[in-house]
Amino acid sequence: MIERLVIIGVGLIGGSFALALRQAGQVRHIVGVGRSSANLREALKLGVIDAVADSAGAAVGGADLVLLALPVGSMPGVLREIAPHLPEGCLITDAGSTKQDVVAAARAALDGALGRFVPGHPIAGAEHSGVTAARADLYQGRQVVLTPLAENTPAAIERVAALWRACGAEVAQMSPETHDRIFAAVSHLPHLAAFALVDDLAGRSEADTYFRYAGGGFRDFTRIAASHPEMWRDIALANREALLAELDAYIAELELIRGLLARGDAAGLEAIFQRASQVRKDWKPNPS
Amino acid sequence: MIERLVIIGVGLIGGSFALALRQAGQVRHIVGVGRSSANLREALKLGVIDAVADSAGAAVGGADLVLLALPVGSMPGVLREIAPHLPEGCLITDAGSTKQDVVAAARAALDGALGRFVPGHPIAGAEHSGVTAARADLYQGRQVVLTPLAENTPAAIERVAALWRACGAEVAQMSPETHDRIFAAVSHLPHLAAFALVDDLAGRSEADTYFRYAGGGFRDFTRIAASHPEMWRDIALANREALLAELDAYIAELELIRGLLARGDAAGLEAIFQRASQVRKDWKPNPS
Numbered sequence: 273m274i275e276r277l278v279i280i281g282v283g284l285i286g287g288s289f290a291l292a293l294r295q296a297g298q299v300r301h302i303v304g305v306g307r308s309s310a311n312l313r314e315a316l317k318l319g320v321i322d323a324v325a326d327s328a329g330a331a332v333g334g335a336d337l338v339l340l341a342l343p344v345g346s347m348p349g350v351l352r353e354i355a356p357h358l359p360e361g362c363l364i365t366d367a368g369s370t371k372q373d374v375v376a377a378a379r380a381a382l383d384g385a386l387g388r389f390v391p392g393h394p395i396a397g398a399e400h401s402g403v404t405a406a407r408a409d410l411y412q413g414r415q416v417v418l419t420p421l422a423e424n425t426p427a428a429i430e431r432v433a434a435l436w437r438a439c440g441a442e443v444a445q446m447s448p449e450t451h452d453r454i455f456a457a458v459s460h461l462p463h464l465a466a467f468a469l470v471d472d473l474a475g476r477s478e479a480d481t482y483f484r485y486a487g488g489g490f491r492d493f494t495r496i497a498a499s500h501p502e503m504w505r506d507i508a509l510a511n512r513e514a515l516l517a518e519l520d521a522y523i524a525e526l527e528l529i530r531g532l533l534a535r536g537d538a539a540g541l542e543a544i545f546q547r548a549s550q551v552r553k554d555w556k557p558n559p560s
Numbered sequence: 561m562i563e564r565l566v567i568i569g570v571g572l573i574g575g576s577f578a579l580a581l582r583q584a585g586q587v588r589h590i591v592g593v594g595r596s597s598a599n600l601r602e603a604l605k606l607g608v609i610d611a612v613a614d615s616a617g618a619a620v621g622g623a624d625l626v627l628l629a630l631p632v633g634s635m636p637g638v639l640r641e642i643a644p645h646l647p648e649g650c651l652i653t654d655a656g657s658t659k660q661d662v663v664a665a666a667r668a669a670l671d672g673a674l675g676r677f678v679p680g681h682p683i684a685g686a687e688h689s690g691v692t693a694a695r696a697d698l699y700q701g702r703q704v705v706l707t708p709l710a711e712n713t714p715a716a717i718e719r720v721a722a723l724w725r726a727c728g729a730e731v732a733q734m735s736p737e738t739h740d741r742i743f744a745a746v747s748h749l750p751h752l753a754a755f756a757l758v759d760d761l762a763g764r765s766e767a768d769t770y771f772r773y774a775g776g777g778f779r780d781f782t783r784i785a786a787s788h789p790e791m792w793r794d795i796a797l798a799n800r801e802a803l804l805a806e807l808d809a810y811i812a813e814l815e816l817i818r819g820l821l822a823r824g825d826a827a828g829l830e831a832i833f834q835r836a837s838q839v840r841k842d843w844k845p846n847p848s
Contacts, residue, residue: 395773395775396775396776397775397776397777414775415773415775417773444773454770454773455773458761458770458771458773458774458775458778459774459775459777459778462757462777462778462781462782464814464817465753465757465781466781467817467832467833467836467837468810468813468814468817468832468836469753469810469813470835470836470839470840471813471832471835471836472809472810472813473745473746473839474835474836474839475835479839481742482742482745482746483746483839483843485683485705485742485746486747486843486846487683487684487685487702487703487746487747487846488685488846489747489750489751489783489784489787490746490747490750490845491845491846492780492781492783492784493750493753493754493780493781493783493784494750494840495777495780495781495840496777496780496781497836497837497840498837498841499777499833499837500837501830501833501834501836501837504833505826505829505830505833508821508829509821509824509826509829512821512822512824515821516818516821516822519814519817519818520818521760522756522757522760522814523811523814523815523818525756525757525759525760526752526753526756526807526810526811526814527811529752529755529756529807530804530807530808530811533796533797533800533803533804533807534800534804536797536800538797541793541796541797542789542790542793544755544756544759545755545787545792545793546789547759547762547763548754548755548756548758548759548762548785548789549755549785549786549787549788551758551759551761551767551771551785552758552782552783552785552786553786555771555774557774557776557778557779558774558775558776558779
């Protein structure tokens with residue numbers, strides 16, 4: 273049982289973690305910290321948290337688990353702020369979408385508490401944000417990737433993994449480098465590609481006409497373009513090297529298709545569409 | 561009342577048109593033509609069509625309406641095949657995703673019947689194909705774009721429009737050029753962009769690992785990559801000039817984002833993500 277859980281950043285991800293652990297009977301008291309007092313009041317009203325703390329530093333006193341669920345660009349400052357106040361034995365984890373940068377920030381800030389910081393990433397993003405979108409079943413059947421440090425004890429890793437499993441998630445482990453390379457390809461690049469398409473159209477004088485005739489394909493392709501701009505700015509910058517490589521690969525693939533189209537190479541186009549179509553049909557998406 | 565409706569290509573689009581008109585009480589006898597006899601048998605079994613004809617030429621004898629619902633690359637051959645057999649007064653329309661090429665093929669093939677060919681495009685694609693995916697309510701609340709010819713009489717245009725409205729659709733009119741320019745941007749480019757991403761990943765040695773961790777954003781972004789390869793090969797080639805222009809604009813936008821990311825320009829990235837996110841949130845998708 274966690275006596276005092278501190279959620280720093282009570283949005284979709286942090287709020288759903290709180291709700292899921294409470295529903296699983298794993299936590300007694302939940303304290304929320306965040307930039308928006310309106311959001312924190314809403315979190316109190318919804319029963320996601322039991323109390324609001326004025327600052328992250330003040331909140332973590334007496335905590336046995338701290339979850340950092342903020343845009344990754346805000347992690348270094350918050351880690352520095354909480355470091356002097358972390359009690360002995362308090363575990364720290366995070367829900368950041370990139371891992372090498374968060375690990376580097378933790379190494380810089382946490383000193384003696386580093387071995388109790390178990391980095392994580394729940395694969396449960398959504399285009400909705402804020403605590404009103406939080407739900408106890410968000411992590412049901414979802415994957416959570418932990419990227420443990422050499423300094424972590426097996427017990428610390430297992431404790432964090434067990435809490436995510438109590439939320440209904442499946443837990444995988446990999447290095448921060450592997451994590452960032454994989455998610456640059458399957459998450460960060462698609463977000464940039466969706467933002468790019470909508471921004472391209474939005475900048476045209478006849479934008480309204482284009483959007484009026486956009487159908488279901490466009491709707492789904494661009495759903496993630498409604499995602500949180502600041503969060504995705506941070507993710508892009510935090511995972512810059514891997515994401516630049518993915519952007520280059522994607523632009524090269526688009527240039528390949530452009531060349532086939534310009535030459536009227538029907539067989540070449542069909543071969544690409546055929547492989548993509550078959551692979552996409554055979555793929556079993558994770559639940560959502 | 562249509563006494564004899566001929567559907568050439570009894571898939572999702574043609575089959576749903578047949579089901580919707582039958583449900584609306586607008587048609588007495590429906591004849592199907594297609595390349596796959598298994599699909600036609602299924603269409604008979606499902607009650608989508610009442611009879612199968614051996615060839616398009618034989619089918620259109622005695623018809624008062626013919627719908628061409630095939631990949632656009634197959635339109636020229638079928639138009640040439642049916643032209644000598646079209647009865648006086650028989651209306652012809654199509655459901656092709658591109659319009660300038662279909663209009664050119666009709667001009668080349670139809671001679672005296674050209675005034676009775678009213679080109680159309682129902683905005684109701686789906687990644688599923690074949691008659692088993694057809695449903696009577698597919699067009700409910702959807703848009704159908706007609707791109708009438710100077711040779712069409714107002715009565716012919718209105719008759720085709722009224723039939724689509726009987727299927728539940730809203731009907732708009734524009735020139736074939738405007739149609740192809742708009743749909744290059746909001747439909748054809750997103751399809752190529754989704755095919756490109758899946759093909760890029762599918763070609764990697766660790767493809768399985770990437771797909772294992774792909775989440776809901778990837779799922780929706782790539783849904784249309786499961787689309788029919790031959791159909792999309794035809795669409796891409798048929799709308800080549802407009803689509804090349806869109807590919808260039810999209811690659812330029814990706815290069816712009818790449819440059820901002822490489823320079824670490826946080827404000828520049830956030831401005832693009834912010835505009836895209838706001839526009840996408842404000843957009844009211846058409847029903848599906």
